[in-house]
Amino acid sequence: MLVYTTIANIFERPDGVKIASVFILAIIVTSVASRAHRATELRVTGIDFDDRARDLVSAAAAAGAINLIANMPQQRDEQEYRDKVSEQRADNHLPVDEPFLFLEVTITDPSDFASPLRVFGEDVAGYHVLRLEASTVAQRDRGRPVADPRRPPDGCRTSTSAGPRATRSRTCCGTCSSATARSHR
16 A cells, blocks of 8 residues: 555656656766766875886986976887877977986776875886886785885796797786786786
8 A cells, every 4th residue: 555655646746756866866976977086096105216217307307307298108119109209399399408208107906096106217219217006906015015016926936948049937926917917027
């Protein structure tokens, strides 16, 4: 009887259902928008520079100005960096005589909102690159030092084949993300 009365009221006076639906829809839209916005943020608890990154920033600062070129890494080859430099020189009038650093940010886990930011300096095809990475592993292992992603974690093995064309291969421990495992190779 209660179910019948409820259904009859909904059809006779649908205003309550309409108002409730608007509130439910507003909550869902707000939640999705908030999550989408937070997924693109990068919040850090600290910044850890490796030696090469510290050297690159110091050298750029000693030259007078630190010019950063943001780059979304794709092929990470000479052509990519050369194209980006010519694009930035044309669009932003980057001086030819001033040094610059490429800045590449990788968010490894968007749901991890508080982890240390690790900065690694690299020379790729003659260009100086600062690679920034926020890792979920560092968040879970708060008491231990931040691991260098270029060095495999414990459990990853390196094997070397014998012969004149010796090659090295790495077997990952299974606890690494696929991106981290690829960087171990």
